[in-house]
Amino acid sequence: MKFLLKYSSNSRVFGILQNNMGVSSCRKSVCGFRALCTAKDLSIKKCVPCNSKDLQPMTEQAASDLITKVDGWNLVSEGDALRLKKSWKVKTFTKGLELFKLIADVAEAEGHHPDLHLVGWNNVTVEIWTHAVGGLTENDFILAAKINALNMQHLLRRNATN
Numbered sequence: 001m002k003f004l005l006k007y008s009s010n011s012r013v014f015g016i017l018q019n020n021m022g023v024s025s026c027r028k029s030v031c032g033f034r035a036l037c038t039a040k041d042l043s044i045k046k047c048v049p050c051n052s053k054d055l056q057p058m059t060e061q062a063a064s065d066l067i068t069k070v071d072g073w074n075l076v077s078e079g080d081a082l083r084l085k086k087s088w089k090v091k092t093f094t095k096g097l098e099l100f101k102l103i104a105d106v107a108e109a110e111g112h113h114p115d116l117h118l119v120g121w122n123n124v125t126v127e128i129w130t131h132a133v134g135g136l137t138e139n140d141f142i143l144a145a146k147i148n149a150l151n152m153q154h155l156l157r158r159n160a161t162n
């Protein structure tokens, strides 16, 4: 298995952050260091283009490890393919559209795009997966972490997470 060594800007150590399985091997050690992966690490990474032939969907085990880093997101299985899913209740229909716009701006900046649903006037659900591999890659978790970092509180109902 090939590993890509990347410098983690907020940790002062080199760590294995991505391998050729599209998996963040955050808890593997390199040269005796333990490279920890946090929600912050994911949110400062950049999505990579999904057209590489080497890109593979991550395993369910790898996804189960990473899901703990993205608050409120769930792993769901559609057919055979894993996806990330999160729902919010917004204050109004138009605030739902504003939330879409915030998310769309992040998605465009990353070149990685979620499925957006606004159902029953105030239920927003976002699904993320990597179409190119028919499953999950680290890109999906990076986008989820960046969405979590958005300032959206003013758009949400008080009891906002479904």
Ligand SMILES: C[C@H](O)[C@H](O)[C@H]1CNC2=NC(N)=NC(=O)C2=N1
Pocket: 048, 049, 050, 051, 111, 112, 113, 114, 128, 129, 130, 131, 132, 133
């Ligand atoms: C070349 C470019 O990276 C691809 O077309 C991107 C665009 N956005 C994408 N978004 C998502 N979610 N999955 C993809 O496979 C994907 N492919």
